[in-house]
Amino acid sequence: MLNALRLPLAAKLLYWEKSLRQGALGKGGQQPILIFFHGYSLAHTIRPLVIARALRRRGYRVELAGRGGHAALIQGEGFRVHDVETMPQSRMDQFVARGEYNYYSQKWIEDCVRSERALLRKIKPGLVVQDMKPTVSLAVRLEGIDEAQIIPGYKQPGYADPLPLLDCFSTEAGPFDEFLCRHAEEVRPQRTFRLIADIPEFYPPGDRVSGYHYVGPLLDRPKEPRRIAVLDEGWDLSLPLVYITCGSSGRPPDYLDELIEAFGKRAYRLLITTAGRWTKEVGFGNVKVVDFIPGEWVLRRAQMLIGIVGIGTIYQSLGCGVPLIGAPEHLDQEYHLNRVEELGLGVKLDRREFTADRILWALERVLDEYAAYKQRCIVFGKSLSKWQGGEAVADLLDSHFSANEHAYKIEYPYLIEEKEFEYYLDATTPGSLTRADVKELLQEGVKRGLPHQWRGQHLFFDRLDSWNWLYDREPRFFAADYWALEKKRRRFFVHSNRRLQAQSEWQRYRVRYQYRIFPEGLEAGRRAKIFLPYPISEKNQDKISLIACKPGEMERHFAPALGFFYGYSFRVDALDKPLEFAYECDLEVREHRLGAEQEQVWLSAGERETYLELEPRFLEIPEVVQFRRRLGRMGGATVEMRARGIYESIIQTKRFKKTRERVQNLINSTLSVLRDSGGHCISLSQAFIALCRAEGIPARERAGALIGYPTGAGGYSMKTYREPVFGHTWAEFFLDGRGWIPVEFHGVVIAKGAMTEANVQDPELRIRILENTPKYQQYYFGGLDNQRLYCSNSVKRIPHCLIEQPEYASGDKRRWHAPPDLRFECELQVACT
Structure with missing residues (x-):
């Protein structure tokens, strides 16, 4: 599954490689990749840092930009860090605590974008990556620089249960669009891609939309020493370890006082990380408080994680097979913890109820079923182990592009094998182009730059770009299409009063429509439903009469008012030949002539x-x-x-x-x-x-x-x-x-x-x-x-064919689905009568 998800990313990132490896070299060396981080938040500092490390190891020139207390982490690793105007976390937290998200005023947007544009003009990066810096998306549009945004899985188009995003928090609405509207004349062409820092098992794919790509969690994994004093010394190691993290931002951790008091009297060890946000003395030998320690070091020893957790901490916990109890303070945390609970990996508490009593209640609830929770977390952790964080991005930039700088990369949904593409072109072009002609055009085109890709001994084309190339660059292909359609136009059109019009206002047709499904990929015994489009009666189309349909019992599903043979159901039995569905009808179609309207109608x-x-x-x-x-x-x-x-x-x-x-x-x-x-x-x-x-x-x-x-x-x-x-x-x-x-x-x-x-x-x-x-x-x-x-x-919107998936319950929208790889052909034959 990982390779299947990486293929689309490899193809779509092709233009990055061209910029970074071909056109980006000059006297000053390679154009840098500029990564923007939000240095007031540890999570939004670590994720850019993980990518920066991976890219640097691959030989890319990487520079970073941001502001905040965590910027020192990046500087400490030898990266060049540029200071840019950044919204303080304290301002965000104040707004969020009131349930408001309109912390980006027009002044803040103007100030941030001005600072970011100045840096972009100075650095001239070949690519910008940004995490939690929405104003960067405005700056790159004004400067015409390609951008990669790090986003959560729930923001992908078509996600099954999307999180409503307020206009004031969206870069595509509210104050951000107001800003772009004022600067509309400055907007320059550029491309934006989204790197989904999640895995499909946690946030399943939505619509397969170009430009959205899973790269997996971007986690910091420092090398763990054999012995860690704060964890392995000075307390009773036989007691179960509970790890509590307060997060690096958000509301003050005022729940800690009573929580420490409650846990101090129970048979647990409690390790708390506070990011320096709680500094009181602790009077219990089974409770330790530290500013920071890598989470995975603790979780490899812990039985439970508790805290105000973001997605990085959640993935750390599940990667170690540890269930969790969490409470959200932000919209994204709300969403992440909903998924944790839905998947049976832990318990979500309301932030207002994040008290010692409720936490202990949740802890006992999980411990009562600990084996089941633990097993689900272990299984999920195996899915996580396939992803290598920042290496997913670096591997794609390096392996998929460096091996052949000029190779054309095809996005997976548009990948079509040579014989399939020949068949497609033969079916959709005029009869004057034979199958042999099509084969010859492709062979010659490959030599001249026709988009293609070799995989071993197999040749593949791009269903869209390869067709566009033929239309734009191959005279025989273009001429065959144009002359065939011109022949049709000459039959139907005449000149009258210096204008074109049809020779006959009404034209009668005998219509035969056939839908054919090829058996490859079908499973015998499955039920299927067919929806065949049928001409509708309206002012420019009349006298429609059905003559026959095949199979005959399909007529029971004939719904002419809907414009379909609707939902004809059958069981797939024989797979030795194509399945065929067809109908024949007569109808008349009228030309609409400008100026001939005499309706005297108005809209309500x-x-x-x-x-x-x-x-x-x-x-x-x-x-x-x-x-x-x-x-x-x-x-x-x-x-x-x-x-x-x-x-x-x-x-x-x-x-x-x-x-x-x-x-x-x-x-x-x-x-x-x-x-x-x-x-x-x-x-x-x-x-x-x-x-x-x-x-x-x-x-x-x-x-x-x-x-x-x-x-x-x-x-x-x-x-x-x-x-x-x-x-x-x-x-x-x-x-x-x-x-x-x-x-x-x-x-x-x-x-x-x-x-x-x-x-x-x-x-x-x-x-x-x-x-x-x-x-x-x-x-x-x-x-x-x-x-x-x-x-x-x-x-x-209605596919021709739906196949039943009986593993889903009746009424579940997933029970009937349109297979994306179904092989079929449609043919409309029309005779003038």
Whole structure:
């Protein structure tokens, strides 16, 4: 499991290596890695220090920056430490004690960022790593420097039980976004990656999102001497040892007085570490108090850990197989201790009840079932032993990159074997490109820089980047796609009054849709459910009639109002051939022509609110602020003019490309489009919708399927492999009195923006593209062809196939799941009738 989790990290960190090892060498030597720490907290000093040690051992030039009492630990190990403005822990603790988290005022943010930017300009690092320094994330965005954030596992997207984060505590909301909004024009391109300092067994993976990577706990492990006087001398070693830690920050440890009194009269040894925060005399021979001693030294001898514990101490305890009793003072501690209790590894107490009586009660509770608690902790400790702290980061930077500086690294979710990629391309390209042609293109492309990776004797490609490379750099690949689609366009479109329009407003089709599952990876005897998308009835699609379906009993699950054959259930028996599900229907599709709307319709107040909905922070995102300022300079008094301005800004500056956003929503898609050179139908449409809503223009998303490439007289086919056919996306915005106006981004595929210096070498094709540019870009703002089918937007959320996992109880959402490695193909065949 560890290797599987490291592979995505290796691939995504490729650009770090290029910066650090290729372009970063000059007269002054290698650019440093600059690591920011929060020196008022021991935990947020140790974690950066662990990474710094590991990187230094690998030969990287490392410098650190921070402020606080624990900075001396780093300086004592010979690292160069720069002083930067840092929020004092005392201010944080005062706010947190009141249940408030808005300790970062605008003045504090301005002061911290100013200090950090000055250092970044002086050091010019190739990469910044930061722990508990949220203002650094602002500084690197203004300086255009790549960043790695150390984060907990519960902050990964899609985590099953997320911790609500207040706006004032988030770098993506509240005062932080206010700051970026004021400095929007200074924001420069950069990338941010998150290093999850947890393990999957403690915080299970959420959505597999690019840029979030487990690296394991970042723990200090000093070499332990054979004998430690404070632990091994001066008291009765036959008594069980209880270790109490007060933490290095937070509220005063006022519970210690009565706790020492209670334990001093019982048959335990009590070792307390206080970080210098409690200095009274102790009158019991079985109780010792020290400022500090490495936690693992104590825990290897202890039967129990008690305290105000952070994640580092929790992992130390579990790594030694020791159950724990803890109370939280901060949000993150609350979350960590919830998981400890859920996993049966210890007991969580309320901080207000962290008294001697309650602690002794919890201690007795654990001791009553100590063997069970101990065994669970030992098992968990074995999972921890696979991770080597800072070495996980250093190993990846060193082993995965240094072996071959120029090797392309592929993220695991996009890794596709050579034969699979050939099959994928053969299925999804026009018939004019044969399987042999595809094989030849790949062989030649590998020699010319096509993204690929060798693993032993096996060749792998990147499902997205390798496709983008072919589209941008291989003339035969681009031309085959363009000419096939141009042939279709010529069949359907005519010029009328200097505008494009369909030859027939309504077009009737005979449709056959087939979904085929390959048996590899399926398990005989498992139950499965099928959800096949079906065209829906609406104003531009009518006279839909089902002719037949296969298997016939699937008709009992036919739900045309939903737009699905919904939840057809069967048991997987034979695995000797593909499983096939299909239907056939007739329907008519109408072209939408700009200016032909005569509906005289308006939205209700509730509908308008729905189609203007945006997260409040969207308007403060710097890239959005910049775009809207440019849009404002372009003018546009009417709704239609403003919507057109957004459309033209996108189609004139962006091009088609397959992108990696794993979670698709209005914010992610907009940022992907504005920060990158282009996008696909979903990201471009969602960006348009979000930017319209930002201007007060109601907008929504529509979905369907394109009829594909011509196959003969009146016939068309769209085929995909391990991707859905239904799910093509376009946008609509609302004009009062005229209704919903479609906006389609075919212009980025048809127009001159699709050309690169390498992908068009045929003069005739270049001329055709230039001729097509203005008319198609004009047509698809307000016009929508009838070379498509309309379906429910739910097709992008409901998978075609769910497989039962009977080990989970009925009603558990995990009982039915969509296998990520399921091999399937979809084929849409359409005949004009």
